[in-house]
Amino acid sequence: MSTHNSQDDGNSESQNLKTRAQMARSQRWVVKIGSSLLTNNGQGLDKPAIAEWVAQIARLRQAGIEVVLVSSGAVAAGMRRLGWTVRPHAMHELQAAAAVGQMRLVQNYEQEFQKHDLHTAQVLLTHDDLSNRERYLNARSTLTTLLDFGVVPVVNENDTVVTDEIRFGDNDTLGALVANLVEADVLVLMTDQNGMYSADPRNNPDARLLSYLPAFDSRLDDMAGDGGALGRGGMVTKVRAARLAARSGTHTLIVGGRLPSVLDSVRAAESVGTLLYADCEPKTARKNWLAGHLQTLGELVLDDGAVRALQHKGKSLLPVGVCAVSGQFTRGDMVVCRDLNGAEIARGLVNYGADEVSQLIGTGSDQIEAVLGYVDEQELIHRDNLVLVDWKD
Ligand SMILES: Nc1ncnc2c1ncn2[C@@H]1O[C@H](COP(=O)(O)OP(=O)(O)O)[C@@H](O)[C@H]1O
Numbered sequence: 573m574s575t576h577n578s579q580d581d582g583n584s585e586s587q588n589l590k591t592r593a594q595m596a597r598s599q600r601w602v603v604k605i606g607s608s609l610l611t612n613n614g615q616g617l618d619k620p621a622i623a624e625w626v627a628q629i630a631r632l633r634q635a636g637i638e639v640v641l642v643s644s645g646a647v648a649a650g651m652r653r654l655g656w657t658v659r660p661h662a663m664h665e666l667q668a669a670a671a672v673g674q675m676r677l678v679q680n681y682e683q684e685f686q687k688h689d690l691h692t693a694q695v696l697l698t699h700d701d702l703s704n705r706e707r708y709l710n711a712r713s714t715l716t717t718l719l720d721f722g723v724v725p726v727v728n729e730n731d732t733v734v735t736d737e738i739r740f741g742d743n744d745t746l747g748a749l750v751a752n753l754v755e756a757d758v759l760v761l762m763t764d765q766n767g768m769y770s771a772d773p774r775n776n777p778d779a780r781l782l783s784y785l786p787a788f789d790s791r792l793d794d795m796a797g798d799g800g801a802l803g804r805g806g807m808v809t810k811v812r813a814a815r816l817a818a819r820s821g822t823h824t825l826i827v828g829g830r831l832p833s834v835l836d837s838v839r840a841a842e843s844v845g846t847l848l849y850a851d852c853e854p855k856t857a858r859k860n861w862l863a864g865h866l867q868t869l870g871e872l873v874l875d876d877g878a879v880r881a882l883q884h885k886g887k888s889l890l891p892v893g894v895c896a897v898s899g900q901f902t903r904g905d906m907v908v909c910r911d912l913n914g915a916e917i918a919r920g921l922v923n924y925g926a927d928e929v930s931q932l933i934g935t936g937s938d939q940i941e942a943v944l945g946y947v948d949e950q951e952l953i954h955r956d957n958l959v960l961v962d963w964k965d
């Protein structure tokens with residue numbers, strides 16, 4: 573199969589190699605191993621393959637690279653252990669399988685890493701842990717402390733407690749948010765294909781392997797298909813994850829986990845897999861957190877003046893620029909800001925609850941006290957707590 577670089581935006585093969593060389597020299601990587609790979613297409617955990625990936629990660633550690641491992645496979649391993657051949661639909665059964673399988677998973681990693689004198693730590697995260705400012709900060713300091721001590725954190729979603737509404741579902745998204753969390757330089761998504769192709773290679777034998785594209789290239793949306801029977805999101809969630817990661821300046825590499833010594837190849841800056849590069853400047857940690865904060869509880873519609881103030885003047889959002897409000901939110905919650913056409917332009921942490929904002933629509937900041945009887949802040953959303961959708965703020 574031929575490979576493909578993005579030519580029309582001026583990125584040449586030399587840029588590709590340059591970015592790969594820069595990635596190879598970087599210090600902190602998040603490596604995600606997907607379900608379809610880990611379970612060898614449903615045959616239970618592929619232990620020899622796990623041993624091989626662990627050996628590769630150990631070599632990265634020896635080279636001074638800090639690695640956070642995000643590993644799927646709990647549900648599949650649990651199903652195997654319980655003798656189930658078909659993935660259940662009922663949430664409680666999936667959660668039971670995950671609880672059983674997670675034990676198998678970490679047991680394997682602990683055993684294998686021990687052979688290389690490396691300690692592991694199990695870190696199970698939920699959406700709430702990353703969307704709550706305090707828990708986010710705790711998760712961040714635990715992970716960075718583990719890295720400081722030379723431990724390899726093994727992260728998965730805390731499947732046994734999450735409900736449908738708040739689950740990541742796929743570990744690509746979790747990997748990207750963990751990359752945001754620890755400010756990783758690289759997110760490596762290891763999967764069962766050798767990278768991302770121009771179409772799903774399972775159904776399109778002529779599909780081309782993509783080599784180097786910006787994560788925000790809109791053509792990726794047409795080329796990304798769904799996942800296989802065991803994986804969750806296919807390339808759709810990998811592209812989405814690359815975009816989340818790019819918001820904090822992290823490059824994403826989608827590579828074939830079965831390629832021999834693939835992580836060594838990445839470290840040698842070889843042109844393996846698909847590099848979806850970040851072409852925006854790294855954000856501060858707080859903005860990263862905001863960008864990855866997926867759960868929003870309300871919406872504000874802004875007039876044209878407010879949109880301009882946010883997009884072009886670097887201003888905070890004032891109540892005078894708000895035309896409509898919806899949703900149930902309180903002070904400190906995340907809300908989406910839309911223009912009059914309904915397009916999302918920003919999201920941020922709001923200083924007033926939904927009822928208060930309803931009363932403040934169109935009000936000058938000097939009138940807040942007169943309307944509410946008190947004033948918390950002059951702004952509805954302070955600039956520091958606001959991230960524009962194009963992330964150029
Ligand atoms: N454009 C594409 N290029 C490569 N794979 C694709 C593409 N579109 C869809 N896929 C599918 O995505 C699958 C990998 O995703 P998934 O099954 O979710 O695995 P993982 O568990 O590794 O996340 C591949 O097996 C492939 O069938």
Ligand SMILES: N[C@@H](CCC(=O)OP(=O)(O)O)C(=O)O
Nearest residue numbers: 606607644645646647743804
């Ligand atoms: N948390 C789940 C993983 C979900 C999943 O399969 O994700 P992915 O590997 O991205 O397709 C598990 O451990 O089974």
